[in-house]
Amino acid sequence: MMNNSQSTTSSNSPFRGLGGMIFAAGLGTRFKPWTDKHPKALAVINGKSLLQRNIEYLQQYGITNVVVNVHHFADQIVTALEKNKGYGSAITISDETDMVLETGGGIKKAAPLFTAENILVINVDILTDLDLGKLIAFHQQHNPLSTLAITNRTTSRYFLFDEDNTLCGWRNTKTGEEKIARAATTYIPKAFSGIHVISKKLLSLIQREGKFSIVDTYLELAATHTIKGFDHSGSRFIDVGKPDSVAQAEQLFSE
Numbered sequence: 711m712m713n714n715s716q717s718t719t720s721s722n723s724p725f726r727g728l729g730g731m732i733f734a735a736g737l738g739t740r741f742k743p744w745t746d747k748h749p750k751a752l753a754v755i756n757g758k759s760l761l762q763r764n765i766e767y768l769q770q771y772g773i774t775n776v777v778v779n780v781h782h783f784a785d786q787i788v789t790a791l792e793k794n795k796g797y798g799s800a801i802t803i804s805d806e807t808d809m810v811l812e813t814g815g816g817i818k819k820a821a822p823l824f825t826a827e828n829i830l831v832i833n834v835d836i837l838t839d840l841d842l843g844k845l846i847a848f849h850q851q852h853n854p855l856s857t858l859a860i861t862n863r864t865t866s867r868y869f870l871f872d873e874d875n876t877l878c879g880w881r882n883t884k885t886g887e888e889k890i891a892r893a894a895t896t897y898i899p900k901a902f903s904g905i906h907v908i909s910k911k912l913l914s915l916i917q918r919e920g921k922f923s924i925v926d927t928y929l930e931l932a933a934t935h936t937i938k939g940f941d942h943s944g945s946r947f948i949d950v951g952k953p954d955s956v957a958q959a960e961q962l963f964s965e
Contacts, residue, residue: 728772728773728826728827728828728829728830728846729773729775729776729777729824729825729826729828729829729830730768730773730775730776730777730829730830730831730832731776731777731778731779731804731817731820731824731829731830731831731832732751732761732764732765732768732776732777732778732779732831732832732833732834733779733813733816733831733832733833733834734749734750734751734761734778734779734780734787734834735779735780735781735782735784735806735810735811735816736750736781736782736810736834736835737781737782737810738750738782738835740951740952741753741835741951741952741953742953743953744953745782747783748783748786749780749782749783749784749786749787750782750834750835750950751787751834751835752783752786752787752790753835753950753956755837755950755956755959755960755963756960756963756964756965759790760834760835760837760950761778761787761790761791761797761834762794762797763837763963764832764834764836764837765796765797765798765799765801766797766798767832767838767842768799768830768832768842769798769799770842771830771842771843771846773799773830773842774798774799774800775799775800775802775826776796776799776800776801776802777801777802777803777804777820777823777824777829778791778801778802778803778804779803779804779805779806779811779816779819779820780803780804780805780806780807781806781807781809781810782810784805784806784807788803791803802823804816804819804820804823806819809920809921810921811920811921811922812921812922812923812924813833813923813924813925814916814918814922814923814924814925814926814927815918815919815920815921815922817831817908817913817916817924818913818916818918818919821913821916824910824913826910827909827910828846828849828850828907828908828909828910829907829908829910830842830845830846830905830906830907831905831906831907831908832904832905833904833905833949835904835949835950835951836903836904836905836947836948836949836950837946837947837948837950837959837962837963838903838905838942838945838946838947838948839945839946839947840859840903840905840942840945840947841942841945844940844942845857845859845905845907845940845942846907848938848940849907849909849938849940852936852938853909854909854935854936854937854938855908855909855911855912855915855931855935855936855937856906856907856908856909856912856928856937856938857906857907857937857938857939857940858877858902858903858905858906858928858937858938858939858940859902859903859904859905859906859939859940859942860900860901860902860903860939860940860941860942861900861901861903861941861942861943861945861947862900862901862941862943863901863943863947864901865901866882866883866884867880867881867882867883867901867902868880868881868883868899868900868901868902869899869900869901869902869928869939870888870890870894870897870898870899870900871894871897871898871900871939872892872894872895872896872897872898873894873895873896873898875938875939875940875941876892876894876932876936876937876938876939877891877892877928877929877932877937877938877939878890878891878892878893878894878897878932879891879892879897879929879932880925880929881897881899889929891929891930891932891933892932892933900939900941902925903942903947904949906924912931915927915931915935917930946962946963948962948963
C-alpha cells in the first residue's frame with residue numbers, strides 16, 4: 711500500500727488548510743459487469759479513469775494531498791496510483807479491505823490521516839464542473855460543520871433545507887419516509903451531489919462506529935449544529951453509477 715505522510719495542505723493552494731478525500735471503496739454493484747473484475751474507480755471515460763479525473767479535478771483548485779479509501783479490488787487502485795505517481799498528487803490510502811465502511815465509516819476511519827482544517831470530499835463516480843473555489847469560499851465564509859453541494863435535479867432522496875440553506879431534514883419520495891432534525895417554516899428539497907466540504911471539528915462529533923452513512927450523522931448533528939447547502943444547479947453534473955451512464959459522461963466530459 712502506498713502511504714504518503716505529507717501534510718494534507720497544499721502550500722500552493724489558494725485555499726490554505728484544505729485537503730481532499732475521494733471515496734473509491736464501493737462495490738459498484740450497479741456497475742456490473744465491469745465491477746466483477748475491476749473497481750468502479752478505474753472505469754474509463756474518454757481515456758481517463760474516474761479516479762484520475764477526480765484527482766485532476768481537485769488539482770485545479772490546489773488540492774494535491776488526497777486520501778483515497780479502497781476496498782473492492784483495492785490492489786488494482788493502489789497499483790494504478792503507484793504506476794502513475796498519484797497522477798501528480800500526493801495520495802494517502804485509507805485501507806478498508808477488511809470491511810467497506812460506507813461514507814460515514816470511511817470518513818471516520820480516515821480521520822487520523824487528515825491534518826487540514828477542512829477536507830473536500832467527493833464520490834469517485836461523480837463528474838462535474840462545479841466551481842470548487844466558490845464552494846470552498848462559501849464554506850469558509852459561513853464556517854459550518856459541513857457544506858453540502860446540492861442541486862435542484864430530480865431524485866428519490868432529498869436533503870431538506872430552510873430558506874437560509876441550513877440543513878433541516880431528509881425525505882425519500884419513493885417510500886414517504888421523512889426525518890426532520892430542525893424545525894423550519896418551509897422545507898426546500900435539494901439533491902445531494904456527493905460532494906461536501908467537512909470541517910475537521912466534525913470528526914470528533916461522529917458517534918457512530920463501523921459501517922454507516924454520513925447522511926445519518928448529518929441528520930443527527932443538524933439539530934444542534936449548522937450544516938449548510940451550496941446550490942450549484944446549472945453546473946455540468948453526472949453520477950456515473952451505471953454502465954449506460956458512461957456514454958452520457960463521455961459527451962459531457964469530452965476533454
